[in-house]
Amino acid sequence: MPRRRAAAMVVGAGLxxxxxxxxxxxxxxxxxxxxxxxxxxxxLLPRRMVRGLQVERRSPSEASQGDxxxxxxxxxxxxxxxxLGLEVEDTHVANARVSVPPLAPGxxxxxxxxxxxARRGLQEDTPVRIRSAAPFGVAESRRxxxxxxxxxxxxxxxxxxxxxxxxxxxTPEHAIHSxxxxxxxxxxxxxxxxxxxxxxxxxxWPSTARHGQVMVREFEQEHTRRLAIVVDTLAxxxxxxxxxxxxxxxxxxxxxxxxxxxxxxxxLAAREGSVDALMRAEPPHLLEWLAELPAFxxxxxxxxxxxxxxxxxxxxxxxxxxxxxxANAGLPDAVAAVQAVAPRVAAALIEAxxxxxxxxxxxxxEREADRLAEGLLARGVAVYRVRAKEDLAACLARPTxxxx
Numbered sequence: 001m002p003r004r005r006a007a008a009m010v011v012g013a014g015l016x017x018x019x020x021x022x023x024x025x026x027x028x029x030x031x032x033x034x035x036x037x038x039x040x041x042x043x044l045l046p047r048r049m050v051r052g053l054q055v056e057r058r059s060p061s062e063a064s065q066g067d068x069x070x071x072x073x074x075x076x077x078x079x080x081x082x083x084l085g086l087e088v089e090d091t092h093v094a095n096a097r098v099s100v101p102p103l104a105p106g107x108x109x110x111x112x113x114x115x116x117x118a119r120r121g122l123q124e125d126t127p128v129r130i131r132s133a134a135p136f137g138v139a140e141s142r143r144x145x146x147x148x149x150x151x152x153x154x155x156x157x158x159x160x161x162x163x164x165x166x167x168x169x170x171t172p173e174h175a176i177h178s179x180x181x182x183x184x185x186x187x188x189x190x191x192x193x194x195x196x197x198x199x200x201x202x203x204x205w206p207s208t209a210r211h212g213q214v215m216v217r218e219f220e221q222e223h224t225r226r227l228a229i230v231v232d233t234l235a236x237x238x239x240x241x242x243x244x245x246x247x248x249x250x251x252x253x254x255x256x257x258x259x260x261x262x263x264x265x266x267x268l269a270a271r272e273g274s275v276d277a278l279m280r281a282e283p284p285h286l287l288e289w290l291a292e293l294p295a296f297x298x299x300x301x302x303x304x305x306x307x308x309x310x311x312x313x314x315x316x317x318x319x320x321x322x323x324x325x326x327a328n329a330g331l332p333d334a335v336a337a338v339q340a341v342a343p344r345v346a347a348a349l350i351e352a353x354x355x356x357x358x359x360x361x362x363x364x365x366e367r368e369a370d371r372l373a374e375g376l377l378a379r380g381v382a383v384y385r386v387r388a389k390e391d392l393a394a395c396l397a398r399p400t401x402x403x404x
Contacts, residue, residue: 042138052079
C-alpha cells in the first residue's frame with residue numbers, strides 16, 4: 001500500500017528532472033534518478049519483508065477478567081534475506097502492537113507482552129497481523145496469519161463479605177416440612193431398632209445392652225438451601241467490561257459466596273433461543289460455564305422466566321442478573337411466574353446506560369431504570385443497583401429501598 005511519501009518522492013524526482021534538464025545540470029538528473037529508484041525499491045521491498053515469516057504464541061490456558069496476562073509472541077524468519085521494519089499486531093486477550101528487531105535468515109525472537117484481560121470469554125486461534133514499510137517508508141505491506149492458541153478468560157470474581165440476598169436466604173416450611181424427617185444429617189433425632197442396611201457406626205451400645213437387641217441412632221435429614229441465578233444474555237455492548245460481563249461477574253461472585261455458606265447453586269441463561277442450565281454449579285465448572293456464555297441468546301428475560309418452573313423446583317432464592325435493556329421494561333409483570341415457585345426473588349440491575357452504547361442493544365435511561373427498580377420493588381423483589389466502575393461488593397451489600 002503506497003504512502004504519501006511515495007507520491008512526494010515521485011513528484012520530487014520529476015521536479016529535479018525538469019530543473020536539471022532546463023539548466024543542463026547533470027547532478028540534478030542523478031539526484032532525480034536516485035530519488036525515483038528509491039521510490040520504486042520502497043514500493044517493492046515491503047512485500048518481501050513480510051514473506052517467509054512464522055509466528056507462534058504462548059499464553060496461559062486460563063485467566064481472570066481484569067488480570068494482567070503474560071503473552072509471548074515468537075517470530076521466526078524462515079525465508080531468505082534479512083527482515084526489517086516489522087511490526088506485529090496481536091489481539092489475543094487484549095490488543096498489543098510490538099516492533100520486531102531485524103531478523104536474519106533462520107533467526108527467531110521471543111517478545112513478551114503484559115496485557116490486561118478486559119473481556120470475559122474464549123480467546124481461540126486469534127489472528128496476527130504483520131506489517132512492514134522498510135526500507136524507506138514509501139509503502140506498507142501487510143499480512144494476516146492465523147495463530148493457534150486458546151485462553152479462557154473467566155469472569156471477574158469479587159469477594160463478598162456481606163451478601164444480604166444470600167445471608168437472608170430463607171428455608172421455607174413447605175421445603176423442609178414442619179416435622180423433622182429421618183436422614184443422614186448432623187442433627188440427632190432419636191434411637192430405634194436396627195434395620196437391614198443400617199451402618200454399624202450408628203449402633204448405640206448402651207441401649208443395645210439395655211434392650212437386649214441392636215439399637216441404632218437416628219439422625220434428622222439434612223437440607224440444603226438452594227439459590228438459582230438467572231443471567232440475562234439478550235444483548236451486550238462495548239469492547240471491555242460490558243453489561244453482560246458484569247452480569248456474569250455478579251453471578252460468579254454471588255454463587256461462590258453461596259457455595260461457601262453451604263448453599264446449592266444453579267445457573268440459568270438463554271443460549272441460542274432456548275434455556276440452558278447448570279443444575280449443580282460448582283467451581284471450576286461454574287466459572288467456565290459463565291465464561292463461555294455468549295451474548296444475544298435469543299430470549300428476553302420476560303419470555304424466559306415463565307419457562308423456568310421445573311428448573312426452579314426446590315429453590316428458595318432466585319437472583320436475576322439483568323442489564324437495563326429497554327426490552328426488560330416488562331420484567332415486573334413477568335417476575336410473578338418465578339415468585340409462584342420460589343419464595344424469594346432478587347434482582348441485580350446492571351445499569352447499562354453507564355456502559356458504551358450499541359445500536360443492537362437499546363438501553364434504558366437513568367429515569368427508566370429507576371422506574372424498573374420501583375416496579376420490581378412494588379412486586380416484593382429485592383433490588384440491587386450495579387453501576388459501571390463502582391465496587392461490586394458495595395453494590396451487592398446495599399439493597400434499594402422503595403421511595404415513600
